[in-house]
Amino acid sequence: MTISIPPTSKQPQESIQPRGWLRYFSFSLDHKVIGLQYLVCGFIFYLVGGALAGAIRIELASPISDFMPRDVYNQVLTLHGTIMIFLWIVPVVNGAFGNYLIPFYVGARDMAFPRLNAVAFWLIPPAGLMLISSYFITGSAQSGWTAYPPLSISTPAAGQIIWILSVLLLGGSSIFGGINFIATILKLRRPGLLLMQLPMYCWAMLGTSILVVLSTPVLAGTLILLSFDIVAHTGFFNPVLGGNVIVYQHLFWFYSHPAVYIMVLPAFGLVSEILPVHCRKPLFGYVTMVYSIMAIVGLGLVVWAHHMFTSGTPPWMRLFFTIATSFIAVPTGIKFFNWVATLWGGRISLNSAVLFSCGFIVNFVLGGITGVALAQVPFDVHVHDTYFVVAHFHYIVYGGSVFVIFSSVYHWYPKFTGRMLNENLGRFHFFLTFVGFNLCFAPQHWLGLNGMPRRVAEYDPQFTFVNQLSSVGALLMALSTLPFLFNIINSILRGKVSGDNPWNALTPEWLTSSPPPVENWLGDPPLVTEPYGYGITKEPNVEDLTEGDNTGASTK
Amino acid sequence: MRFPLPNPSAIFTLLLCIGLAIAGIWVGDNVNLLPIDASTNAPVYDELFRVLFIIGIILFVGIVGLVVYSLVRFRRRPGELGDGIFIEGNLPLEILWTAVPAIVVLFVGIYSYDIYDRMGGMQPLQFNGHDHHLMVSEERIFGGIGTGAVEASMDQLNAPLPIEVTAMQFAFLFHYPKGDILSGELHVPTGQPVMMRMESKDVIHAFWVPEFRLKQDIIPGQPTILNFTPTKPGRYPIICAELCGPYHGGMRSTVVVEDPDQFQEWFGKNAKETSLEA
Ligand code: HEM
Ligand SMILES: [Cu+2]
Ligand SMILES: [Cu+2]
Numbered sequence: 001m002t003i004s005i006p007p008t009s010k011q012p013q014e015s016i017q018p019r020g021w022l023r024y025f026s027f028s029l030d031h032k033v034i035g036l037q038y039l040v041c042g043f044i045f046y047l048v049g050g051a052l053a054g055a056i057r058i059e060l061a062s063p064i065s066d067f068m069p070r071d072v073y074n075q076v077l078t079l080h081g082t083i084m085i086f087l088w089i090v091p092v093v094n095g096a097f098g099n100y101l102i103p104f105y106v107g108a109r110d111m112a113f114p115r116l117n118a119v120a121f122w123l124i125p126p127a128g129l130m131l132i133s134s135y136f137i138t139g140s141a142q143s144g145w146t147a148y149p150p151l152s153i154s155t156p157a158a159g160q161i162i163w164i165l166s167v168l169l170l171g172g173s174s175i176f177g178g179i180n181f182i183a184t185i186l187k188l189r190r191p192g193l194l195l196m197q198l199p200m201y202c203w204a205m206l207g208t209s210i211l212v213v214l215s216t217p218v219l220a221g222t223l224i225l226l227s228f229d230i231v232a233h234t235g236f237f238n239p240v241l242g243g244n245v246i247v248y249q250h251l252f253w254f255y256s257h258p259a260v261y262i263m264v265l266p267a268f269g270l271v272s273e274i275l276p277v278h279c280r281k282p283l284f285g286y287v288t289m290v291y292s293i294m295a296i297v298g299l300g301l302v303v304w305a306h307h308m309f310t311s312g313t314p315p316w317m318r319l320f321f322t323i324a325t326s327f328i329a330v331p332t333g334i335k336f337f338n339w340v341a342t343l344w345g346g347r348i349s350l351n352s353a354v355l356f357s358c359g360f361i362v363n364f365v366l367g368g369i370t371g372v373a374l375a376q377v378p379f380d381v382h383v384h385d386t387y388f389v390v391a392h393f394h395y396i397v398y399g400g401s402v403f404v405i406f407s408s409v410y411h412w413y414p415k416f417t418g419r420m421l422n423e424n425l426g427r428f429h430f431f432l433t434f435v436g437f438n439l440c441f442a443p444q445h446w447l448g449l450n451g452m453p454r455r456v457a458e459y460d461p462q463f464t465f466v467n468q469l470s471s472v473g474a475l476l477m478a479l480s481t482l483p484f485l486f487n488i489i490n491s492i493l494r495g496k497v498s499g500d501n502p503w504n505a506l507t508p509e510w511l512t513s514s515p516p517p518v519e520n521w522l523g524d525p526p527l528v529t530e531p532y533g534y535g536i537t538k539e540p541n542v543e544d545l546t547e548g549d550n551t552g553a554s555t556k
Numbered sequence: 557m558r559f560p561l562p563n564p565s566a567i568f569t570l571l572l573c574i575g576l577a578i579a580g581i582w583v584g585d586n587v588n589l590l591p592i593d594a595s596t597n598a599p600v601y602d603e604l605f606r607v608l609f610i611i612g613i614i615l616f617v618g619i620v621g622l623v624v625y626s627l628v629r630f631r632r633r634p635g636e637l638g639d640g641i642f643i644e645g646n647l648p649l650e651i652l653w654t655a656v657p658a659i660v661v662l663f664v665g666i667y668s669y670d671i672y673d674r675m676g677g678m679q680p681l682q683f684n685g686h687d688h689h690l691m692v693s694e695e696r697i698f699g700g701i702g703t704g705a706v707e708a709s710m711d712q713l714n715a716p717l718p719i720e721v722t723a724m725q726f727a728f729l730f731h732y733p734k735g736d737i738l739s740g741e742l743h744v745p746t747g748q749p750v751m752m753r754m755e756s757k758d759v760i761h762a763f764w765v766p767e768f769r770l771k772q773d774i775i776p777g778q779p780t781i782l783n784f785t786p787t788k789p790g791r792y793p794i795i796c797a798e799l800c801g802p803y804h805g806g807m808r809s810t811v812v813v814e815d816p817d818q819f820q821e822w823f824g825k826n827a828k829e830t831s832l833e834a
Contacts (some may be wrong), residue, residue, distance in 0.1 A: 070802035144799050150776060151759040151800060239777030245760060246778065279630070281640035288650045310762060310797075311772045312780045315678055319669065326661045333657035334650070336619065341649065343626035345642035347734035350631050358623055364621050369612040372661065378604055378675055382769040385762060385797040451766035453797040456805030460793065530684050535642035 027122065029114035030518060034121050036416060039409075041121075042092035045128055047432075049083035050478060057440075057474040060467050065457040068229050069212030073457040074142035075135060075159070079530050081145030082163065084247060085263070086170040087128045093266035094212075095121065095177055097408055098205050100416075104509035104516075105199045107190025112183035120176035127169035134162040144455060146256070149226060149237040149248050157230050164223045164230075171216045171223075174262075178212030190525050196290070199507050199531045200283060203290050204269025207297040211258040211265075214301065219255035222248060229468035249311055253304035261300045263397055264364075267404035268335055271357050274411045275339060277505040278354045281344030282283050282532040285338040288429035292331030299328045309380045318377045332368055352426030357409030359434050363399025367392055370445070385455075388448025394441045406433070406484070413488075414502045418514045419495030425487040429480055436476025441471050446553060507531045542545060576614055576621075594767040594788040594813060597675050601769035604671040611660060646771035676783065714748055716783070721754040721759035723774040725800055726807040735827025739763045742794060742811040744786050745819035762797035765811055771797055786813040 021032050022039070051443055061066040068076065099117065111117045141163035143152040152160050153324045165189040185198070185206050210436050226248065228234040235241025237248040276283045283289065305313060305321040313321075339361060348354060370392040373382050382390060406429070411419050448454075452463050459467070501510040508528045512521045530536075584606050593599050627677050656702070672678065719742070720731040729740045754763060758775040763782060764771040767790075772782040796807035814822065 065805065070805070074799070074804075075803060116779060142802075148760060148799070154759060155801070177564065199774065242777075244777070245775060279640055280638070282642060282644045284643065285645040285650050287645070288654070310771050312773060312775055312778055317827050318677070319672075322668065323665055326665050327658075329661050330654060330657045334654055337653035339651070340619065340622050340626065341643075341646075343623065343630060345643065346626070346630045347632045347636060347638065348640075356629075358627060361623055362620050366616055369616055372664065373612065374610045375609070376664065376671075377600060377677065378668055378672045379608065381771050382601060382766070384771055387766075446589055449589050449766075449793060451793060453764065453795050453805075455799040458805040532644075533642075535639035 002383050003092040005295065007374070009139060027061040027118050029097045029110070031103050031111045031114065032516065032520075033116065034117055036100070037121050038091050038099060038124070039096035041125060041128075042088050045083050045087035046092075047481070048132060049080050050082040050089055050481065052083070054474060056080060059457055060459070060466060061471040063459050063461045063467075068457075070457050070552070071139075071142055072550070074144075074455070075140045076139045076165070077455060078144055079132065079135060082131060082141075082167065083128070085145060085259070086167060087124065087131075089263045089397060089405075090170075090174060090259070092126055092405055093206060093263060093270070093401055094174070094181075094205070095124075096183055097201070097270060097412075098177065098266065100412070101199075101201060101509055102205060103188070104512075104520060105202050105507065105509060105531075106188050106512050107187055107193055107527065108188040109519050109525075111180050112188050113446075115178050116176050117180055118215045120173045120180070123169045123173040123176075127166040127173070130162055131166040133404055134159050138162065146221075146252060147226065148252075149229065149243075149245050149402075150239060152226060153229050153238055160230055161227055161547075164227045166224055171220050174212050175216050178209035178216070181209040182213065185209075190527060192527050196287070197529045197531070200272035200286070200289055200293075201269035203293050204272070206267045207293045208262050208265045210297055211262055213298060215258040218251055219259075221249040222255070233553055246308070249308050250305065253307045257304040257307065258300050260393075260396065261296060263401050267294065267360070267401045268293070270404050271339065271360060272362055273507060274353050274357050274407055275342050276441050276532045276534060277503050277507075278349045278351060279343055280348075280534045281342055281346040282534055283338070284341035284344075285334070286532070288334050289338055292334045292364055295331040296409065299324060299331070303328060303375075306375050306380070308528070309377050310384050316405075322375055322377050326372055329368060329372045336365060336368075338360070351423055352421070352430055353407045353410040355427060355430040356403050356410065356433075359430065360403040360407065361399055363395050363437070367395030367399060370395065383448050385450045385453055386407055386448035387444040389456055390454050391441045391444035391448065394437075394444075399437060400440070403433075408428075411503070412509075413491070414498035415509060415516070418498055419491050420498045420502060421487050421491045425483045429483045429487070430479055432476055432480035432483070434475045435479055436478075438473070440470050440473025440477060451521070453549060506533055557711070573618075576618055580610050580614035580617070583613050590769075590789075591766050591767070593701065594786055594790060594792060595765075595770065596785040596787055598767065598769045598787075600671055600674050604668060605622040608664065608666060611664065615660075631642060638698040663807055689824045697698050716749040716751045717744065719750060721745075721752050721763065721774065723754065723763070723796070725805040726796070727760065728761075728763070728794060728796075728807075728809045732823070732827075735823055737823070737826045737827055737828070739826070741809060743819060743822050744811060744813055745816040746786050746813055747816065749785045751781060753779055753781045754782060759800045760798045761807065764795045765792050767792040768811075786811075789813050789815055789818075 023030070024037055026033075026542065028034060028037075043082045055068065056073075056400070059065070059073055065073065066531075067073075106365055131140070138158035140159040141147065141152070142155050143160065147160070177302075185202050189195075190196075202519055225234075225236040229236055229238050229243065233241070235243040237243045237245055239245055249410065272283055280303065301323055303325040305317055306325045309318055343358075370388070372381065374389065376390060410421055410426055413419070445472075447463055450463070452459050452467075498514060500512065503510070506528065508526055508531070509516070511526045569622055587609075589609070590602055590605060593602055649787075664786075718733055720733060722729040722731070727740065730742045731737070732739070752763070754772065754774040755778075756774045758776060760776065761774040763769055763774055767785050767788075770782060770784055770788070772780050774780060792811050792813065794809040794811050796804060798804075800807060
């Protein structure tokens with residue numbers, strides 16, 4: 001049987017690559033190093049974004065604007081949103097786990113374009129530093145992460161331009177990543193491995209990357225036009241010069257609604273990897289999972305104007321986008337029922353990874369329900385741009401994506417480091433995060449319904465108590481980071497050695513040593529045609545290439 | 557359709573579902589999360605809210621219940637080895653939970669269309685009815701929500717009250733063309749439809765009155781229309797809901813809803829001309 005061995009030629013040239021911890025600070029071409037670079041870099045930005053969130057919640061603990069000047073508040077708010085989206089969630093759920101896992105899943109030794117991959121990562125730290133330092137040098141952007149003109153044209157130009165430049169760099173990084181993922185998943189698959197045998201995260205990343213490649217360039221173009229309006233006084237979006245401010249919103253949301261799926265589809269994929277391992281059961285409904293990802297990708301491209309129901313949108317457009325948006329709930333619902341069915345009848349280890357994944361399910365269901373409600377025009381015209389929307393998207397982005405990131409760290413930490421995290425600390429981290437999160441964001445639904453708009457530094461005193469409740473929740477969330485950080489650092493130094501496959505998982509990244517060698521597997525990549533074959537009476541269907549294509553051969 | 561797993565008996569499950577539904581409806585009917593309603597639009601909104609709230613509660617509690625139940629029931633007990641059951645899927649079940657959300661969503665969509673229509677959302681928007689000519693026809697005027705009561709306004713007694721709203725950093729200005737009144741507070745009588753034409757002088761703002769359940773952006777270079785009919789006298793906040801600069805949080809005003817005679821009194825006191833046919 002002749003099978004061409006997956007691209008050994010793409011293997012990083014070890015001679016010029018630094019080894020040891022130094023390689024994490026180098027222009028490494030190893031997808032595993034790049035993945036961890038994304039993860040750690042993203043987490044550092046998360047701490048910065050979290051500190052900004054803390055500042056916001058301190059300001060909002062009292063109804064008057066007393067903690068910081070009003071324009072600084074708007075800068076903090078803008079930085080918080082931009083950092084969390086572009087420097088934490090998007091790079092981590094895509095870049096970090098995508099780079100680390102996808103080559104394993106497709107049975108390759110690296111990504112399709114290792115050099116592009118390293119470039120994509122190394123765009124991020126300078127872009128992030130530029131964005132944050134703009135606060136100290138010129139004052140940063142203060143028109144929200146949406147940067148709607150004409151506000152973004154009339155606020156101080158320097159900060160806004162730096163904001164645009166860094167978002168452009170980050171968007172470029174994201175596009176490079178997307179191209180790389182598509183190429184890797186479609187072209188670098190190990191011979192004999194069919195698309196419908198890939199672990200679900202590959203499908204999620206394929207869908208996400210399609211969204212990235214289709215929609216991010218639109219954002220880039222839009223921001224370039226906006227920067228012309230700011231520096232060259234052109235009039236694309238400036239109404240004083242005959243521009244149209246609504247066109248900007250359409251273009252912006254054409255990217256930014258898909259962006260919410262760019263933040264959450266990979267999370268769906270990660271959960272689909274984590275649950276089967278710890279429930280010892282196959283992922284329920286593989287085929288419907290794949291179709292629902294693709295349905296979400298398709299529908300996700302035609303729902304953007306649900307962010308613009310009060311922007312003078314004509315009735316027919318309001319109705320079209322209501323219907324399209326509501327229907328996203330169908331494929332999304334399928335996925336949730338499938339996960340619950342995956343739990344059902346399993347042998348579930350109640351460890352930190354599972355707790356965070358289940359926390360994700362609970363939180364995201366609530367966020368999805370408020371999402372469908374928001375999609376209804378008559379409902380939305382009351383709560384649009386209020387704290388209700390703030391609650392909705394934090395249930396999605398924090399309760400969803402961030403919970404999944406934590407879950408994934410607990411799940412793959414032994415793979416990254418060869419050591420186990422402390423489970424008790426992990427569970428403590430979960431409970432603190434879950435309680436803090438819900439205490440912080442659940443009351444915000446009520447605030448929005450009763451009259452508190454978003455993006456304000458001062459509010460009606462009748463909302464004081466509920467805002468303070470929310471701030472206490474935020475404090476708990478901040479504290480919950482400490483056991484996590486301690487656990488991560490402590491376990492690297494003296495965690496229990498995990499062995500290669502502490503979870504007895506079947507997906508290919510576990511069929512090698514932990515941490516893996518540079519070439520991922522010392523021998524040939526295993527052919528895993530049934531990544532979720534838990535509970536089969538016969539031995540798992542892991543074929544070893546060297547043993548030919550006879551079935552039933554097993555590595556364990 | 558059989559689920560080949562140890563699960564509570566069908567009758568018990570059914571009872572649980574019915575119980576959940578009843579509890580959901582009870583909560584939806586008894587927990588009020590909204591401020592008072594003060595326009596014809598608001599009770600209609602609250603009806604939609606109640607229905608969505610009930611569906612949401614039932615789905616949320618149902619799914620969370622399933623997750624928690626599975627975690628407890630199927631948790632790995634100390635010393636237990638081995639895997640769960642090998643089930644890769646179940647077509648009838650998967651069809652079921654494609655169909656259920658689809659039906660729920662379809663119902664919600666149709667129902668909210670009906671609500672939108674009753675709020676007047678599908679009526680062509682006009683400013684100032686038929687006999688006045690403030691509306692420049694080539695202007696692209698979009699948005700807002702009509703009001704169910706506008707049809708009634710054909711009858712002269714209840715002709716709609718036109719108001720021109722100007723928003724700027726960081727204030728609202730209300731101009732009553734009929735009496736040429738300029739005011740920082742919005743005065744409106746109960747029971748009479750109000751038609752507002754809104755335009756911004758600088759950046760985007762939004763007009764929001766939570767007690768009316770209405771919001772409309774106020775956009776530079778693109779006037780928008782908002783119609784409503786107040787019902788309950790009182791003073792309600794007008795809130796700017798679109799980030800418009802440092803003092804966005806302070807950009808508020810008040811709408812004073814008064815009985816018609818009180819409103820006439822205010823109007824008479826402030827009007828520059830005496831053309832008070834309203
Ligand atoms: C069931 C699926 C969902 C539906 C039906 C839905 C619907 C909506 C709607 C209608 C809005 C606009 C609300 C408004 O501004 O008035 C909105 C806002 C938002 N949604 Fe969702 N959503 C869903 C899922 C998601 C997901 C998966 C994410 C992200 C991972 C997400 C993140 C956001 C964000 C960030 C905003 C606020 C954007 C902003 O104005 O800053 N949503 N959603
Ligand atoms: Cu959206
Ligand atoms: Cu404002």
